[in-house]
Every structure is written in C-alpha cells, then in structure tokens.
Amino acid sequence: MLRTLLGERFKLITHLEKRELPIYALVVSKPGLLRASAAECAAQPSPCTFRPGPGSLTGRGVPIPVLVSMLSAAVQRTVVDRTDLHETYDIDLRWRADVPGGNGTSGADNASAPSDAPSIFTAVQEQLGLKLESTKGAVDVLVIDHVERPTPD
Numbered sequence: 001m002l003r004t005l006l007g008e009r010f011k012l013i014t015h016l017e018k019r020e021l022p023i024y025a026l027v028v029s030k031p032g033l034l035r036a037s038a039a040e041c042a043a044q045p046s047p048c049t050f051r052p053g054p055g056s057l058t059g060r061g062v063p064i065p066v067l068v069s070m071l072s073a074a075v076q077r078t079v080v081d082r083t084d085l086h087e088t089y090d091i092d093l094r095w096r097a098d099v100p101g102g103n104g105t106s107g108a109d110n111a112s113a114p115s116d117a118p119s120i121f122t123a124v125q126e127q128l129g130l131k132l133e134s135t136k137g138a139v140d141v142l143v144i145d146h147v148e149r150p151t152p153d
Contacts, residue, residue, distance in 0.1 A: 013146040021139045023078040024132040026068055026124075028085070033129025036087040037061045048088070055097035055117065061088040074120055075132065078139050083130065095123035 006012040028034075039048050039061035048061030052070050059066075064085050072079040074097075096117040118126065125131050 009150045011146060011148040012144070014142055014144050016140050017143055018138040019141045020136050021078070021141075023080055023135060023137040023139060024071075024075060025080050025082045025135050025137075026064075026071065027082050027131050027133055028129065029125050029131035030129035033127075034085070034089050037090045039088065039090070050091075055095050057091055057093040059091045062091045063088050067091060071120075071124070071132065078137070079132065080137060091128070093123055093127050095120040 037048075037060055048059070050057070050059030050062050050066060050070075052073075057067070057070050057074075064081055064083055067089070068079050068081045094117055096119060117123070121132050
C-alpha cells in the first residue's frame with residue numbers, strides 16, 4: 001500500500017540493483033568461545049529474548065541471522081554470515097558505542113557502557129569468538145529512477 005501511495009502521489013519509480021560495496025563478513029575466529037543456547041526456543045519461545053541497547057546486545061536462544069542483522073545496524077554496513085553456525089546462542093556483547101562503527105549513538109546516550117569498553121570489532125572477537133572482516137560483496141541498492149513534487153490534495 002505504501003509503495004502504491006508513493007507511486008501515485010510522488011510519481012516515484014524505483015528499482016533494485018546489485019552493487020559491489022564494502023561489507024563485513026562475520027567469520028569464526030576462536031572456535032568454542034560462542035556456546036550454543038540451552039533454551040528451547042521452538043517449544044517455549046518465552047525464555048528466548050534479544051535486547052539490543054546502546055553499546056550492548058544480550059539474548060538467549062539467538063540465531064546467527066538475528067545477530068548478523070543487529071551487527072549490521074550497529075556497524076552501519078551490511079554484514080554477511082560466513083560462520084556456518086546453525087544453532088541458537090546465548091549472547092552478551094558489550095562495546096563502547098561512542099566510537100566510529102559503534103552503533104551511531106553518542107557517548108551521552110551510552111552512559112551505561114564503561115569508557116574503557118572495547119570497540120564493537122574487538123568485542124565481537126574477544127566476547128563471541130567471531131570476527132568482522134572487511135571485504136567487498138554484492139549488496140542490493142534501491143535506485144530512484146524518477147520522483148516529482150506531490151500535487152496538492
């Protein structure tokens with residue numbers, strides 16, 4: 001419905017195309033550091049939670065695709081899963097969010113994180129045994145072909 005509204009009101013025409021852009025690949029750097037969750041999320045979803053916050057990601061029964069999505073938002077770049085991990089995991093990740101690549105929050109928004117906390121890249125490696133490797137990859141990009149000022153109602 002929103003797409004139709006934008007098309008009618010703004011004469012918006014778009015398309016998706018793949019472009020080779022900088023991304024991060026999430027890989028295993030220290031096997032065994034990330035432990036599988038004991039939570040039975042499929043049978044009982046209530047014990048499985050995921051709470052992102054300024055400078056933190058915590059959760060029980062977290063699947064890797066959810067972690068990848070949250071890391072993408074935190075580093076403001078596409079993250080792709082190259083871990084080959086298929087279970088759910090208990091996550092307790094804390095980093096200094098006021099540094100570039102933190103999660104876009106300022107230090108004022110991050111009063112709970114200690115000033116000596118590591119960058120998100122260091123935290124992912126030391127606390128989860130995973131690594132964000134900078135690389136290039138195909139990313140879907142929304143291209144605006146045409147747009148006009150809206151007509152009055």
